[in-house]
Amino acid sequence: MDLTIGPNQFFWKSDDWASFYKEMAQAPIERVVLGELVCSKRLPFYRAQIPDAIVALQDSGKQVALTSLALITLKRERKMTAELTEMGVEVEVNDLTAIAELPEGIAFSVGPLVNVYNEGTLEWLAQLGAKRICLPPELTLQSVAILARRAADLGVAIEVWGYGRLPLAISGRCYHARLHGRGKDNCQFACEDDPDGLRVSTLEGQPFLAMNGVQTLSDSYACAAFQVETLAEAGVSALRLSPHSQGFAQICQFFRQRLDGTLDAAGLATRVQDAAKDVRLSDGFLEGARGADWSVGAP
Amino acid sequence: MVMEIVCPAGTPAALRAAVKAGAHCVYCGFADETNARNFPGLNFDRSEMREGVAFAHQHGAKVLIAINTFPRAGSETLWHTAVRDAAEAGADAVILADPGLLAYAATHHPDLRRHLSVQAAAANADIINFYKSAFDIKRVVLPRVLTVPEIALINAETEVETEVFVFGGLCVMAEGRCSLSSYVTGKSPNMHGVCSPPSHVDYHENAGVLDAQLGGYTIHRAAPDEPAPYPTLCKGCFTAGDKEGHLFEDPVSLNAEQLIPQLAKAGVTALKIEGRQRSRSYVAQVVRNFRAAVDAHEAGQPMPQGMLARLTEGQATTTGAYKKTWR
Numbered sequence: 252m253d254l255t256i257g258p259n260q261f262f263w264k265s266d267d268w269a270s271f272y273k274e275m276a277q278a279p280i281e282r283v284v285l286g287e288l289v290c291s292k293r294l295p296f297y298r299a300q301i302p303d304a305i306v307a308l309q310d311s312g313k314q315v316a317l318t319s320l321a322l323i324t325l326k327r328e329r330k331m332t333a334e335l336t337e338m339g340v341e342v343e344v345n346d347l348t349a350i351a352e353l354p355e356g357i358a359f360s361v362g363p364l365v366n367v368y369n370e371g372t373l374e375w376l377a378q379l380g381a382k383r384i385c386l387p388p389e390l391t392l393q394s395v396a397i398l399a400r401r402a403a404d405l406g407v408a409i410e411v412w413g414y415g416r417l418p419l420a421i422s423g424r425c426y427h428a429r430l431h432g433r434g435k436d437n438c439q440f441a442c443e444d445d446p447d448g449l450r451v452s453t454l455e456g457q458p459f460l461a462m463n464g465v466q467t468l469s470d471s472y473a474c475a476a477f478q479v480e481t482l483a484e485a486g487v488s489a490l491r492l493s494p495h496s497q498g499f500a501q502i503c504q505f506f507r508q509r510l511d512g513t514l515d516a517a518g519l520a521t522r523v524q525d526a527a528k529d530v531r532l533s534d535g536f537l538e539g540a541r542g543a544d545w546s547v548g549a550p
Numbered sequence: 551m552v553m554e555i556v557c558p559a560g561t562p563a564a565l566r567a568a569v570k571a572g573a574h575c576v577y578c579g580f581a582d583e584t585n586a587r588n589f590p591g592l593n594f595d596r597s598e599m600r601e602g603v604a605f606a607h608q609h610g611a612k613v614l615i616a617i618n619t620f621p622r623a624g625s626e627t628l629w630h631t632a633v634r635d636a637a638e639a640g641a642d643a644v645i646l647a648d649p650g651l652l653a654y655a656a657t658h659h660p661d662l663r664r665h666l667s668v669q670a671a672a673a674n675a676d677i678i679n680f681y682k683s684a685f686d687i688k689r690v691v692l693p694r695v696l697t698v699p700e701i702a703l704i705n706a707e708t709e710v711e712t713e714v715f716v717f718g719g720l721c722v723m724a725e726g727r728c729s730l731s732s733y734v735t736g737k738s739p740n741m742h743g744v745c746s747p748p749s750h751v752d753y754h755e756n757a758g759v760l761d762a763q764l765g766g767y768t769i770h771r772a773a774p775d776e777p778a779p780y781p782t783l784c785k786g787c788f789t790a791g792d793k794e795g796h797l798f799e800d801p802v803s804l805n806a807e808q809l810i811p812q813l814a815k816a817g818v819t820a821l822k823i824e825g826r827q828r829s830r831s832y833v834a835q836v837v838r839n840f841r842a843a844v845d846a847h848e849a850g851q852p853m854p855q856g857m858l859a860r861l862t863e864g865q866a867t868t869t870g871a872y873k874k875t876w877r
Contacts, residue, residue, distance in 0.1 A: 324673045368620035372651020389729040397623040420723035423695025435877035453768040483638035488729045542733035
């Protein structure tokens with residue numbers, strides 16, 4: 252299996268953004284999806300860095316794609332989406348609107364925020380030109396296996412969420428702005444101080460979710476350490492690692508070792524927790540009673 | 551043209567009550583996971599659906615059948631059968647969200663009118679027109695993330711009719727794009743047609759303080775003199791940073807009755823009432839009031855004031871995303 256780096260979901264300082272992708276150019280991964288997924292207001296702060304990052308990644312042999320936004324409503328956002336192809340790399344569709352904006356017949360990939368739950372939708376997307384689909388994180392191993400089999404017949408590569416806080420919801424409302432008593436239009440970039448999102452806990456102090464502007468994520472970091480063999484047998488082409496600010500380059504190495512067979516599942520889980528500074532891990536969407544569950548003990 | 555009132559019916563009795571109260575349209579679903587209100591004791595078996603459609607048609611009302619969850623891989627037949635049975639029951643339209651299912655319906659039942667469910671979260675004219683060219687949808691139920699001016703812009707750019715929610719439960723997240731419930735309970739709106747299900751709710755009382763938990767996570771805490779709302783995940787009380795409160799949404803419900811004139815001006819075709827889980831008397835009362843409001847608007851009379859206050863049971867209401875400040 253390959254490793255794909257998903258688009259950074261958070262609002263990082265422009266310099267941090269640029270050095271992250273410099274680091275990724277040297278990482279043992281095959282593919283990088285970059286660009287703005289969550290909020291169109293963030294993009295101007297690092298847009299100028301994108302072409303250099305693409306070149307550096309391609310020069311080191313990585314495939315590169317550019318993501319669409321996860322929720323496209325405004326005219327400005329539709330225009331932005333239509334312009335994605337101008338960068339000369341493949342577009343990853345994370346709102347079906349992006350397919351409507353792409354030139355007809357052009358090949359594209361589909362990200363985890365498009366609802367691909369069944370064979371019918373997979374076939375429809377393949378007909379339209381989808382070459383690669385990262386399945387929604389909510390799917391069980393059973394569904395993944397069925398879809399991977401159908402995708403193989405259609406020549407579509409299947410990716411599965413391998414690491415990182417899970418994107419659970421997207422909204423018209425900005426929760427970071429709301430937390431600071433502001434509206435979305437006057438957010439003053441309340442999300443910029445939380446490079447991995449802001450933890451949301453229950454009133455009992457139990458870590459629960461994370462807010463990231465208009466997006467809501469899990470507090471736990473998904474980690475498919477224990478499902479690698481099953482996913483490979485099912486014909487899954489790649490694991491997707493979602494960027495975080497702590498120890499990410501190391502974590503890429505560990506996942507590579509896991510895929511190469513030089514590190515076992517428990518070893519990967521331990522190393523990830525060390526590198527990412529004691530995050531809670533989960534894999535319950537793939538094979539638990541619920542998303543928050545973790546193969547090795549309660550969340 | 552008079553705006554259509556599209557009214558929920560969780561049971562045959564609610565369907566009849568809604569039709570008698572003046573609903574132009576009733577929407578309902580089969581009693582299984584094919585629809586997004588898959589609650590115990592609700593929804594229609596096949597013969598109830600046929601009888602419900604016949605009753606509505608006799609009274610000049612339409613029936614829209616919601617088949618708006620996302621079919622499970624390997625089990626698409628269940629959803630395909632639902633579309634076929636909706637056609638056979640004489641439904642005036644099916645409300646669908648999944649592209650694969652839309653493709654199936656368009657191919658196998660081309661004459662069965664297709665509406666795009668709110669679960670598809672189609673939030674701009676480009677994607678709506680794309681769905682029209684792909685599956686010939688005739689109407690879209692707009693997600694609850696848009697302002698009234700944005701709805702007007704969409705209507706200016708598409709021939710597809712638009713339907714908007716005006717009353718009842720309010721999703722804070724874009725519908726069909728939320729897996730909060732399955733993260734906590736394993737049951738999701740997209741896959742199982744449920745959100746924050748009662749089967750996973752627990753209450754714990756300690757010194758008069760009532761904790762409402764969902765899947766073991768405390769969603770709400772009520773002091774002895776406070777009301778204890780149902781622990782719907784996104785309307786819970788949480789902490790982040792140094793703040794505590796309803797970080798996503800207050801426990802409010804939607805009431806856009808006063809926006810009817812603006813929605814009409816924005817080109818909206820139909821007004822949708824949420825609540826297939828509600829009683830028939832509730833449904834009848836909401837329908838009567840909205841019908842009166844729409845008829846008053848059509849006759850050029852002012853909107854009746856505060857007509858639904860009693861039905862929200864003193865609960866706070868909001869106009870949601872229709873006003874920009876909500877964001």
